[in-house]
Amino acid sequence: MEYxxxxxxxxxxxxxxxxxxAIQSVKKGAAQEGxxxxxxxxxxxxxxxxxxxxxxxxxxxxxAIAAASLVAVKMTGNAIYDPIGSIVVGNLLGMVAIFLIQRNRHALIGRAMDDQDMRKILHFLKNDSVVDALYDCKSEVIGPxxxxxxxxxxFNGQVVVQNYLKRTKHEEWAKLCGVFDKFREAAKKGDDSAMLNIMSNYGEEVVTALGSEVIRLEKQIRELVPGIQHVDIEAHNPMDQSL
Structure with missing residues (x-):
């Protein structure tokens, strides 16, 4: 008994x-996440x-239960308290196991981020002038x-172009007007090769403008929810029948 x-x-x-x-660690984690x-x-x-x-x-x-069982056996001389204590401890461990399974099962099936963080991101995107509509928004926890x-x-094409021209200042306005003038001249002459070359260059500028908006949105989303490590923003394809 003494041992x-x-x-x-x-x-x-x-x-x-x-x-x-462990309690201090939990308190610290709770404070960090608000x-x-x-x-x-x-x-x-x-x-x-x-x-x-x-x-x-x-x-x-x-x-504590084991100690109480030993004291009860010592005081009463009845050994029944020893197995009773064992049963109580076993049930306690079983409840803890069930809690941990319930707590961590999302990590096995692909848990999404908290609704509060998700709402914060969606609110930001919906209120950005470059966004006309959102589709297929998903999140996943990839680690602690x-x-x-x-x-x-x-994307709102008009706002994308406006933002691009604001960033590149008046030089791009002049360049854009020159592209349209060259295209009209090539169209009058029926020069398909020149029109293709002009539109290819213009397409590069459009892609650059759209890419700049994607980079901006991804950066601001990471700042909004620092835990986000990967942001995947794609342009919605209205012709995709799978959505």
């Missing part, structure tokens, strides 16, 4: 110290600290506190 008490006491000190460290501790335990992005805290908590509670976001966007 058992020493083992339980030593284990209680070790597990208790580990539990305190959540309450309760919300962080259920929805926090880093399940590791939560798992350690619950396991250590179960260990400390199990040791790390996400992937994907969306198809119907």
């Amino acid at each position: 058992a008490a020493v083992v339980i006491g030593g284990s209680f000190l070790i597990e208790g110290a580990s539990l305190l460290v 959540m309450t501790i309760r919300d962080y335990i259920w929805r926090g992005h880093d399940p590791t600290s939560v798992a350690v805290m619950t396991e250590d908590g179960a260990a400390v509670a199990g040791l 506190g790390s996400f992937r976001f994907k969306a198809e966007i119907d």
Whole structure:
């Protein structure tokens, strides 16, 4: 009995110290994500600290139950309290296992980011003047506190061009007018090769303008939700019947 008490006491000190460290880690994680501790335990992005805290908590509670069982056996002389304590500890560990399965199952099936973060991103995109409509917006957790976001966007072509010309200043206005003049001249002459060359160059400018908007949106999304590691923005194809 004395040896058992020493083992339980030593284990209680070790597990208790580990539990305190885990609790501090959970508090720190909750503060970083702006959540309450309760919300962080259920929805926090880093399940590791939560798992350690619950396991250590179960260990400390199990040791307390074991100690109570030993005391009951010692005081009453009835050995029935020993198996009762074992059953209670087993049920406790089972409940902790169920909680951890429920808590971490999304990591196995592709968990999406929190609704709050998703709403924040969608609100930003919907209120950006370059975005006419959003399609097929998806997110996925790829690691503790790390996400992937994907969306198809119907871009407002007029705003894309306006933003591009604002960035490139008046030189591009003159260049663009020159392109149209050259195209009209080539069309009058029926020079298909010249028209193709002119439109190819113009197409390059359009792609550059659209690419600049994609880069801008991706950068601002990462700033909005720092945990996003990968942003995949694509131009929506209205002819794609799979959507």
